Amino acid sequence: MDPDVTAVPHMPSAAAQLPPPLPRPAAQAQTRITDGQALQRFLSSQAARNFMGFLLALNEAVRGKAASDPCHVSPAVEALLEMLATLSRWVDEVPPSQQSLRYGNPAYRVWAARVAGAAEELLAPVLGPALQAYAAELAAYLPGSFGNAQRIDYGTGHETAFAALLYCLANAGAVSEEDRQALVTRVFAAYLTLMRKVQTTYWLEPAGSHGVWGLDDYQFLPFLWGAAQLIGHPHIRPRSIHSADTLEACSSDYLYLAAVRFVRHVKKGPLAETSPMLSDISGVPTWDKVNKGMIKMYQVEVLSKLPIMQHFIFCSLFGDF
Template identity: 55%
Template sequence: MPAPPTSPPPPPQMQTPVAYPDMGNLGFNMGSIRASNLTLAALAPVPQPRAVPVVQSPYAFQVPRKRINNPSDIEHFQQSEGGKTFLGFVAALSDSVKGKKLSDYCRQSPMVVSIGKILSEMSSWVDQLPPKQQPARYGNPTFREWQTWLEERGPSLIAQILPDSMKLGVMELFPYFADSFGNATRIDYGTGHEANFAAWLTCLARLGLVNEDDYQALVTHVFVQYLDLMRKLQTTYWLEPAGSHGVWGLDDYHFLPFIFGSAQLVDHRYMKPKSIHNPDILENFSHEFMYLGCVEFVKRVKKGALAEHSPMLDDISAVPSWSKVNSGMLKMYKAEVLEKVPIMQHFLFGSLIKW
């Protein structure tokens, strides 16, 4: 059987992106992307950083479960303390890396270091489970073996980072963690899984295991390592994109690195949004700024001009400032991820992120 190709095909071209909100109202002056109807979410204020309230002992850990099934559930989530805390946590992470390169020094607490070791171990599993030879382009079944290892070994990994008083928390924390790396049945991954990883970090913050002093390291070390692992999984086992907008999305799999990456570049003296079209800048700075790294990765795995396979990224490059890009990304994350039933129906709720 032939080996899988070295890069996935470009996504199918969509003729009429009628379901997408008017990006001009998200802070982006889009030329080629227009929708037939505006959404109230697009006109909402920019999400702001919000402190995560720490849960006090005695804890009431529970197995988290799905709650979102329809638009009214989405509205309930948006108005709840859990929903506001989660979005505020994402905004706070973004705020923590404004003007910061990935290589800039930041404090790494023992918890941050421990999480990094867990992600490194999981990355080594990929090396031990090479993909099977198959004619299909996407969905290598060896990914299910990797997921089996996660289910078997993951709970003990989570238990290792919890103090004795919180050991029962594995029942609540592990389901978030397990759902952060894609779906074994569908062999896919998308922004819903990415959201569960951010929810897992939120749970750690709720327990006081990480705090605002850790936020920069959570982005520049933990999330970057998570992103590297996910790209390794995506390109080794060719995971199907879950919930992708195709050609009208930022990326087939991710959203958060565009938020964090645009924050890194706020007020940069030389690089502007249009700098993504400069090959030298991408080559020399993609390892320092997540946004540039995302663009470089997209251009590497998709063939053709950026304007053809990723018109949204191309249009965003015309925005005059990274500050405007970052605020638009936060608005768009709320509108296009957190307010979409097909994505959020997999989100979990327990005692730490309450329904």
């Protein structure tokens, strides 16, 4: 899809506002998008505007910011980072089964079951004593943030579930506006590191992949927020993704470059052949234009797709439609 697409069907303009005041915890977090009509109701709702507004607020918070730039790190952010580090250690404790399948190592189900069984416990330090009432419903987002244990796959819907968890934590007040930069450059960066480890350890099937014609087989947000990080950079241009030296030297600071470097690592061959959309986007003149295109593309290719959003979970902190 053209990264500078100008029309986003059914998605209202996003407003960076969060719903007041704190709602009562829901009896059960659950999926609600069952068909195309329900999806259209969601896309026209205040809940969709608020969620997209949160993603754009994070986008603005990292505009021109490298991962190594100083930022506020709250106790909740530290707890999120420790949670992700724990999950990474668990991957080490659950080695892949010895088999020759290209995708879908069944040991992933053991790891995923451990995550699901400990979800409330993992989130407890993030929420703190005052917000423990929300632990059960927010725990519903955690297993789905790391893939599907039945299908042994992972994709942009699971990535969106993790973004929704961060959004709900913001609505609960567990993280604040001061944390926005760190939620991307620290927490989301650590999430990506974990998922790349999970992907290459258990070789998860891409969920809903467009193959070489998609942006990426697994993720979208590192390209959206990563483009914002590079806006105004004095040397790195969109075409710089073709420079192995630039990727090697700068990928630790910029999500976009790290994502391209990972693609080049797992896919053999020229980028123009393995990822033609990424290659085409490198011809866009500025990172600001790339970023705007990514925002529109995310709404069209992720939030507006029924096969993705039919698995999306709603809880009291996310809002209804």
